[in-house]
Amino acid sequence: MDxxxxxxxxxxxxxxxxxxxxxxxxxxxxxxxxxxLVLGACxxxxxxxxxxxxxxxxxxxxxxxxxxxxTYAKSDAIVILxxxxxxxxxxxxxADDADSLATRIGFGLQxxxxxxxxxxxxxxxxxxxxxxxxxxxxxxxxxALQTEWASTNTHENAVFSAAMLKRAKRLHILLVTxxxxxxxxxAAFAKQGLDVVPAPAYDPDYPYWQAxxxxxRRSALHVSGHCLREFGALWWYRLRGWA
Numbered sequence: 001m002d003x004x005x006x007x008x009x010x011x012x013x014x015x016x017x018x019x020x021x022x023x024x025x026x027x028x029x030x031x032x033x034x035x036x037l038v039l040g041a042c043x044x045x046x047x048x049x050x051x052x053x054x055x056x057x058x059x060x061x062x063x064x065x066x067x068x069x070x071t072y073a074k075s076d077a078i079v080i081l082x083x084x085x086x087x088x089x090x091x092x093x094x095a096d097d098a099d100s101l102a103t104r105i106g107f108g109l110q111x112x113x114x115x116x117x118x119x120x121x122x123x124x125x126x127x128x129x130x131x132x133x134x135x136x137x138x139x140x141x142x143x144a145l146q147t148e149w150a151s152t153n154t155h156e157n158a159v160f161s162a163a164m165l166k167r168a169k170r171l172h173i174l175l176v177t178x179x180x181x182x183x184x185x186x187a188a189f190a191k192q193g194l195d196v197v198p199a200p201a202y203d204p205d206y207p208y209w210q211a212x213x214x215x216x217r218r219s220a221l222h223v224s225g226h227c228l229r230e231f232g233a234l235w236w237y238r239l240r241g242w243a
Contacts, residue, residue: 008232009225010047014040047224048216050209056227061179064200066102069110072199076170078117080108080131081157081177081185082124083203102202105131108176109138111199116174121164123148123157154181154188154233155242162192171195178203180227184234187243 006012017040024033046052083104105122112120112135120140122128128149135145148164151157165171172195177185179200189196207219237243 005229005232008228010044010221010228011225014044016040017043044221045216047228048218048221049214050217050220051213053220053223053227054208054213056224056231057180060181060183060227060230061200064179064182064198066179066200066202069107069114069116069199072111072114072116072174072197074115075117075174075197076172077119077121077165077168078108078111078174078176078199079121079123079161079165079189080104081154081175081181082122082127082131083178083181104176104178104201104203105134107199107201109135109140111174111176112140112144119144119146119168119170121146121148121161121173123151123161125149125152154185155237155240157185158188158192158242162189162194165194173197174199176201180230184230184237184243187234188237191241191243 007016017036021033021036021040024030024036081104108120108122111117120135122131122135122145124131126149128147132145132147136142146164148157148160151160165173171193173189174197175182175186175189176199180203182198182200186196186198207223209217209220234243
């Protein structure tokens with residue numbers, strides 16, 4: 001999967017096209033070489049445009065529109081997957097930094113404060129422990145927190161978290177992760193026999209752009225690459241029977 005992940009990033013794809021073009025150029029196959037070099041340059045430019053990045057992101061997120069925490073029905077547990085930004089110290093429901101409260105951990109905190117569930121499970125390697133500490137600092141009681149820190153990917157998030165939730169007979173969950181990641185995560189958790197309600201959160205690492213949609217930006221290239229990786233990962237999970 002690591003090799004596949006690298007091949008899904010536009011920079012690597014462009015490098016492969018450029019290398020193939022140079023090989024053809026050395027063999028004096030000028031038309032084919034020019035076609036590959038131009039294709040690589042155009043693909044890199046396209047993926048670096050906000051228009052392309054937004055289209056890819058919207059394709060992943062369109063089934064998971066954001067909602068206010070209070071609109072969700074009560075559940076057995078709130079599951080927050082690691083990744084994204086942590087809350088700054090001293091956040092509360094009246095904080096001016098709305099983006100921070102909308103991140104994965106921030107939105108999970110809002111769901112808990114709105115009594116959508118009385119247990120929060122944090123999943124995802126060492127970041128789960130850092131998230132646990134942040135929620136403790138925000139006043140969430142230790143008795144309401146569970147931490148799963150053994151997982152290193154979304155499949156393991158689902159397998160290890162489901163085992164903990166099933167032991168506690170908490171099968172109906174609110175799953176909190178970024179909108180672009182929700183399709184794969186929700187499918188992976190449902191595959192483990194859980195009743196999953198997607199609760200997508202905002203990810204500040206995946207911005208929206210208001211102007212010049214066809215002007216290349218490094219941030220847009222970053223988003224395009226991660227979205228292409230997510231499409232590839234979703235396909236891989238379905239192929240493996242993980243989603």
